[in-house]
Amino acid sequence: MSIRVHNTLSGQIETLTPIHPGEVRIYVCGPTVYDELHIGNFRCFVVFDSLARFLRQEGYQVTKVQNFTDVDDRTIAQAKSEGISLRELTDRYIDLYYRDARLLGIEDQIYPRATDYVAEMVAHIARLIELGHAYTADGSVYFSVDSYPAYGQLSHQPPEERQAGLRVEMEPGKRVAADFALWKRETDPAFSWPSPWGPGRPGWHIECSVMSAHHLGVPFDIHGGGIDLVFPHHENEIAQTAPLQPEGLARIWMHNGMLTLHDEKMAKSLKNTFRLSDLTGRYPPEAIRLFLLSAHYRSPLAADEEAMDAARAGLRRIENVLRRLAAKSRPAAELEGWERFRASLADDFNTAEAEGVLFDTVRGANTALDHGASPAALGAYLAGIERMCQVLGVRPEVGAADDDQEVLQLVSAREAARRSRDFPEADRIRLKLRELGVVVEDTADGSRWYRA
């Protein structure tokens, strides 16, 4: 099945044709680690994690890189204010990223951090100066946008059409307002690296060009990130790579829409963020992941409570049907619903539609169970639903029964009480089990229990 995705560069939906047959190489712009991340940040990471899962399921060997930006104005400012080293600060927030990433089921991948690649960035910048695409000014180095006529191709807007300096003041030393920093002169010796142009630190964009090329080779297949990175970040990555790599940095540029709260982009600067850890008391992380994939990745997604409640209810529905199926199915080669599911994802990674297919299949499975379908037929439902969950990256908590003797005794005592129609006793035992964290449900075939 050919896989089609939207390419911001062309503005079109294009067929993914891997550069190296059978292999897909992906780079995703990761977080700046100066503070705890909010779930808006994670929308991007979850989307591209599922994309990688899907491509693997489709038989591709996937190499995926997601960086940590561990040097910029904010990380430096935060480290300074706490009186600690950059490494100490960023280690802390990288650890917190890993904690949340694990909870959200983000698979392991290559995680380079910018400060480990400063020497390579310096070498890259030096080449740009040699080729006449960059110039030094008072210890800083800027990329000359005028030296690259195609500038603006990703954001579909040439620099002269932009209102330069609308939001940020132009730095002195730049020849043209649109020029951007490759290297910034030292402002504090505690946070600087040596370079041929004097001590300083790398600009923001250069790290991604260098680290992606280092780990994936150039060009690679997919470069992803939030749509707010199109300009200037990704535009600049393209510009500063072009003189050294005529084939460009990446073939396909994919961008996810923003998570919004109260109709505004969720962002630290707007103070309308919440973190995964703010939600975990009320929602299992799997429900959050299901929620984050409930809209098409390019659409904005509103982080409202009702939508997250719906995702949680949906997750429970999945868990319940898996419990029902586990008791009655036999392994099957068929995967119920899977073809429709993968067709949705192959069409510009439509996870919203794919979730629709998943819930269709869940209902189909419940109906089949109610109608006493064969164990093999039920096995196909089980396999299909499990495969879909695997790609979406949700690991439903089925709470499988174990061999806890106390629980087993209570369950059978309750069964006996029910048989003798001693319902008050049965209810008393059910309550007691509940206190042990065990849920008992009575079905036509007897009681079933699981850990909540």
Added chain:
RNA sequence: GGCGACGUAGCCAAGUGGUAAGGCAGAGGACUGCAAAUCCUCUAUUCCCCGGUUCGAAUCCGGGCGUCGCCUCCA
């Protein structure tokens, strides 16, 4: 001001020319000792508005209105 998205039920959200997926919430019914779970039925004659193209439009075209994102360090 420029560029790019978007506007579908109470809420979330698919659908991009052939007569409105799915989830949540709500109502009724079935099942049930009670729960829980599950199933069935119902809930948008209509897709922001106004024109146009077409046998046929939520889907294409034109014009409005509204919302969001970006315009130099924001996933």
